Amino acid sequence: MVGKKSASKVLFAMLLVLLLALAACNKTDDATPDDSGKEKDKPKDAQTEESGEKLYSIDDFTNIKTKEGEAIEGGSFTYGLVSDTAFEGTLNYNFYSGNPDAMVLQWFDEGFLTWDENYVYTNDGAATYESSEDGRTFTFTIKDNVNWHDGQPVTAEDWLFSHEVLAHPDYDGPRAGDVKNIVGMDEYMAGTAETISGIEVVSEKVLKITYKEATPSLITGGIWTYPLAKHIFGDMAVKDISSSKEVRQNPIGFGPFKVDTIVPGESVTYTKNEDYWRGAPGLDTVTLKVINPNVVVQALKKGEVDTVSDFPVAQYPDNADMSNVEFLGMIDRAYSYVGFKLGTWDAEAGVVKYDPTKKMADAKLRKAMWHAVDNDTVGKKFYHGLRWAATTLIPPSHPEFHDDTNPGAAYDPELAKQMLEEAGYKDVDGDGVREDKEGNPLVISYASMSGDDIAEPLAQYYIQAWGAVGLKVELLDGRLQEFNSFYDRVGNKGNDDPAVDIYAGAWGVGIDVDPSGLYGNDALYNFSRWENEENTRLLAEGISEKAFDVEKRKEIYKEWQQLMTEEVPVFPTMYRSAVVPVNNRVLNYAIGDGTGLYLSDIQVTQDKPVVGK
Structure with missing residues (x-):
């Protein structure tokens, strides 16, 4: 949800x-995942069971939007956050807990590392990494052009600071466990050490972390990759950070868009981050707004949103032929x-x-x-x-x-x-x-x-x-x-x-x-x-x-x-399965991992969304 x-x-x-109470038991076939970024045929016609039920398979979907038309310069994009409730508004990766907040965060902030279709960290993100022969020490180098939205560089100190906050006794988020495998973290958490011995700031853009154990998880998600802007939060009591205006009202990141305005729990407008490290995004503005699950179809057909976070798959059969969208899908x-x-x-x-x-x-x-x-x-x-x-x-x-x-x-x-x-x-x-x-x-x-x-x-x-x-x-x-x-x-x-x-x-x-x-x-x-x-x-x-x-x-x-x-x-x-409808005017849109497409790549072919017939 x-x-x-x-x-x-x-x-x-x-x-x-x-x-359902009367139905007999039947075994469904296991589906196989395809997050490889390879395009596939569009969904086939559904199979029909003897009961008359139409059944679809996620194997028949592509996870990359078909390219049709030429992009205009700039343009706007509207993203529907499907929820029957307001998003909580804890807009910082170090503190958020619910998926709705993550959907808001993804447009203006990100982690340092990206991963491929096999869920292995790559060096294509905002930082690169090298590991020691024993697999316990990692040296990270933040790219020179990675800056916070206020123009300040994102530094190794910011990355260290996020670890210190997660390990602080007054930390009120859910992710303290994500940093426990670091050398010296136990002593720091217990208050018997003033610093985390396993983390070394080598230079402004280089951070070295030594982990207690070399594990296969380290290169597939076991590294905390989200910095915290020390020049903003460094003098703030840790217990006050998650409720601060810098998290709730004026959040900052280093992602492709900047937060412009927030209507708490309801909507967010973003503007292009011209200084984004991957290059200026293809869109000028993005608007995120909460859409009730009951009106998702109407919002899509009317062109009120270009896509949504979570299309109710139960509504797919009645809308599979919606004329103004392409349905993407993946496990x-x-x-x-x-x-x-x-x-x-x-x-x-x-x-x-x-x-x-x-x-x-x-x-x-x-x-x-x-x-x-x-x-x-x-x-x-x-x-x-x-x-x-x-x-x-x-x-x-x-x-x-x-x-x-x-x-x-x-x-x-x-x-x-x-x-x-x-x-x-x-x-x-x-x-x-x-x-x-x-x-x-x-x-x-x-x-x-x-x-x-x-x-x-x-x-x-x-x-x-x-x-x-x-x-x-x-x-x-x-x-x-x-x-x-x-x-x-x-x-x-x-x-x-x-x-x-x-x-x-x-x-x-x-x-x-x-x-x-x-x-x-x-x-x-x-x-x-x-x-x-x-x-x-x-x-x-x-x-x-x-x-x-x-x-x-x-x-x-x-x-x-x-x-x-x-x-x-x-x-x-x-x-x-994730089934995601995307307006026909949208280019360079994908779901899943390892596709090589990012939010900064999204473009549109016309000023307003295509309206359904």
Whole structure:
């Protein structure tokens, strides 16, 4: 990751829930990723199942916009941020937490390093790097023409400063764990050292960092690449930075566009950064505005936006032939999931605190709830094949490490009932609802996000599926939660709402396969608050020196995926595709990694977007 629905939409939702409740289980084929930047044929006609459902495959999309027409000089571009809620407005990479803020950030700021289609860092970004023979020491050189939007050079001191802020005891963002592998970081965080011994400012533009361990993750996402402007934030108390006007109202970066004006939570206008290190962008201005999922199609057809951040794939079949856009597509580095609250966050220690007395502590209960839901049918009925049943917590966007031999937990409500019986969750009073192991009423509180038209029927389907095996599950507060409220209550700020027993969320996974940022015992984003010695061991081995052997690393993550299938602190529901409509006037636009196209390359062929027929 709405509004009031019309009577027809409510009826549609009820019909979908009924359809899903009656649907038989079918296995979808695993899709294969293509983020290589190579153009492919346009989407083929959908296949039609015996049920009459049209199914599409993400394999039939290209991730690069077709070039048609000649670019005009300059021009404007409008980007729709699809959300049913305002973006939070923490507009600095060192502090933001939600994806909506990342969508705002990408236009005016960036990291030093870019990566290729295999998710390996290149030297094509704002900085280059060299590593020592032992793979522990990296020397970074920031390019001479990389400057902040106020004209000040981006320096090695700025990069060091961002590390110091992330490691500060008053830091209130979610990314302190991203810098822990640096020599001297433990002492600095503990307050026993005044400097981080493993970071050396060699010169104004050269920074040297020595890591505790050489890991394969270092060159695929394990380096913190976002500086923090020391000349702006250096004299500010760390606890005040995230709420400062320099983050909220007048943010600064070194990206292709500069922030001009912000209407908090609603829109941002940007102007061209003539001094951008890659060269002046092709556009004069960009406008970002929040678009409700329910009006995305209308906004696209009317030419109110040139493209959107997240087109609701459920709406694709009815709009596949939209005349004024080209649909791009790719396998997303993301998956949807259901998580179980199994502990709390210990803010002082910076670790999860597992609580075996929690309501959802029995792994058999959790596994039974996975078996009770038919995610294959969800993918077909709700998403027409553009999302499909997930099996493990490493998605197929990382094909080397995704274990396609692991079936996860197939839809089997009878097995789910059997597991619940064996675990002691029985219907004591014969009312069709199971009690807990002590014979007391069992009511499971379920947090699920609001969104587009199918958010409500999707949540109700899962509730109904669990009800079919005798579990009483109710929406938290009796309603869906908007994005910011949902993640605050689930634990984004470290404050785990005890009213939440289970929750449905989505992860955008990193370019590196390492899942410790989501499931490590020191990861704030480990919202289930689950820890396990075997989990800790495998996560550590996955980024150890022996993991440089790719085959060994595959074995480690195969074992980890199986462990998570057995323990089920969360279970994946859907692998996701990104389907992105782009107005016909747009040139040099791509989605995914390694395409060689950047936001500064975007151009248009006419002053205003093409309007649909």
